[in-house]
Amino acid sequence: MKRQWYAAPYALWMLLFTLVPLLFVAYYAFTDGSGGFSTDNILRIFQPGYLPVLLDSLRLSLYCTLICLLIGYPTAYFLASRDFSENKMLVVLILLPMWMNFLLRTYAMMTILENNGLINMLLEKLGLDKVQFIGTEGAVLLGMVYNFLPFMVLPVYTALKKLDARVIEAAEDLGANPLRVITRVIVPQSIPGVISGVTMVFMPAVTTFAITRLLSNGMIYLMGDMIEEFFITVNNRNAGSALSLVMLALVLISTLLLRLVNPDTREGRA
Amino acid sequence: MIRKSRGAARVLKGSYLALVLAFLYLPILVMFALSFNESVSRASWTGFTLDWYVQLFHDQNIINALKVTLEVAVIATAASVVIGTLGAIGMYCMKQGWFNLMAVLSNIPMTMPDMVTGVSLMLMFVFVKVPLGKATMIMAHIAFDIPYVLLSVLPRLQMMNPNIYEAALDLGCKPRQALTKAIVPEIAPGIVTGGLLAFTMSLDDFVISYFTSNTDQNLAMIVYSAARLGVKPTMYALSALMFVCILALLLIVNRRSGLEIL
């Protein structure tokens, strides 16, 4: 039976529209405007003009990941706890935004933070001064957390859900007080979930664009915005490709690093 | 005593989750409300109106974008359902080594940042001098839709009794008939779920569309370009409508497949 050839169109499509395009990124990244080989585009990224943008991206992504973990872990923990584990709809509601357009959600966040937005309206009603949120780093960070929080909740929730209730009971039975159960039993067992959550938040955070544009009017400028600008406004494909390549490398490296520290993949791959 | 403290803990946990839910949904709800607000300024509620929704359907730009969005989503879904289902059947029939290779291949688009995908496709299209428009957008959408179909269909095949195909042949089906009368109906639920997911992802996409199309804009691109110029109430209406559609689709998918796909 030659049924396996049914996968040929699929394989072809994936090659043509995911792998081959990557070669073009590499090609443009290592050539100059006239097509000659050049490493200038890559090297330039690590020079004073560009480096701060790169570092800002990393810094904000790390903050975002940390905040998502701080808010997301208890969320996942409570969702998986006996009190709410029967409530499937609650889980769906908290995880659904993950699949909804980030642009629309950012847009919604924007309506709240604007100078004429809900928060400032309330402040005004209370007789307080308006606050300029849009354009601050805080607003961008809030937008990122707002968008990426469900990506942290999902894997942690799944990990905690898998954790056998009997393990906890056993721990309690052996005389551990609740806090010790949490720190000695539950947290260690949920580490793989946390790690994949960190990956799932950090990756979109470091590649974010448009969120910054909408929530800071261009005052805050990250790697994604720079790539957009290179391609859409200034039409410098070489610089844009170089930056995209660095972004891809950053994502791959962080994914690999997180994999290395993940006890699940470390043992499971043997 | 114990019961009481457990009740208190429950209330505490519940309030925390309520706060998270509020954080996630309040902005969306505010936007919904504002889409019905008569006042342009948003600063105050001056009365209920459907004007913004009416205006939406008089805006030629938006109508065009809606057409583009639907056209791209329908074509991309149809193509990815066919290619993805065939791909899943093909992979199902492969030897282990080839199967693993293909599985890695299907994971690439899932792990690559959307932005890099969009940029790389754009570079390729520009290089081979295909104008960036609806056609290129459709090709890109097919590429990111196929894995969703594949990953919904493949588990169905693997769960299926391995003798189903042979049973159909045994009862008189020719090989082609065995595929259409036995295998495809058996995996149909997976195909439908995959198609729904692909359609949703296609409607939902902004980043990849943004980089792979110049001349034709989809709705998300309209929202973006409008938002850069400041907020317009018609955009609230548009966003609200898109939210509702996508939410409905996602809930259907979720009901069909349970949480494991989310």
Added chain:
Amino acid sequence: MVQDTRLIEIKDVCKSFGDTEVLHHINLYIRKCEFVTLLGPSGCGKTTLLRLLGGFETPTSGQILFDGADVAQVPPYKRRINTVFQKYALFSHLNVYDNIAFGLNLKNPEALGAKSRSEKKEEIRRRVERMLKLVKMEGFEKRSVDSLSGGQQQRIAIARALVNEPEVLLLDEPLGALDLKLRKEMQVELKSMQQQLGITFVYVTHDQEEALTMSDNVAVMNHGRILQIGEPKKIYDEPKSAFVADFIGESNIIPGVMLEDDLVEMLGVKFPCVDEGFGENEPVDVVVRPEDVMIVGTDVGMLTGTVESVIFKGVHYEMMIDIGPMRWKVHSTTMQPAGSRVGLTVVPYNIHIMRKEA
């Protein structure tokens, strides 16, 4: 019942998957209306042989004759053979009725003796009803197959195959997933169905008891070869090799030497037997069934031993008896307490001599 015409002849068939040969030079014929069982441990090639008959695999070499014509390359849908698959392989998207009607729906009206589409529909309905009655599943037409129990699914799978009126029905471990009681019931039912319909059954199983109770003929297989073909009683009583003896029923297998016709020496004792035609002093394997060993007083026994363990098995006691160089398994209705000394004896016609396996 069994007619003398050879319906299926398998001639020198080999089958390899890649470098591994799973069937070596198989020769076998199956007569009309016969119930033949392919019996062997898992991995012995019995399912592959069945799949060759069904047309799901083609032989690497050799011929498969059906009514005298070579069908080795004929696809399944052109063979007048139907299969009951392991785990049934029912179509979960169809209800019970449509599962059974699946094969008939594919036929054109004339093949069912109908002149029009509506007549065909009516004819299909009649045949499906008849089948449901045969497998005792009337009233289940509209049920989804996933809602049925294993035994019920089994019946539908049989009906789905039989409704096409095949000349041969292939069954691949059909009772493997059922519990013991249900399995026994289905064994009886399958056998009576086969006799009632007058169809040839080719049955694959690893359960020797199932094979012995249902079959007209049994082919015992191991490592891709047929070791022995014959009626159940004959195979049980006269196993040709130690493997067959061991696989069919329980047995004590003892290395021995054939001294002359009708006399064998084992464990240092000369036993009269009824086997002839071996070379003088030829080394052989001797099979003694546990139920054929008689426990007697130590003074009259041909062998003596010590009872090691006793287990009550319902009808008889199973005892392990240490007789020095080896242990024998003995079945008896009277119990000897563990530790007691006993004498053992075997009458000549219960001693089976087999040539040493190569």
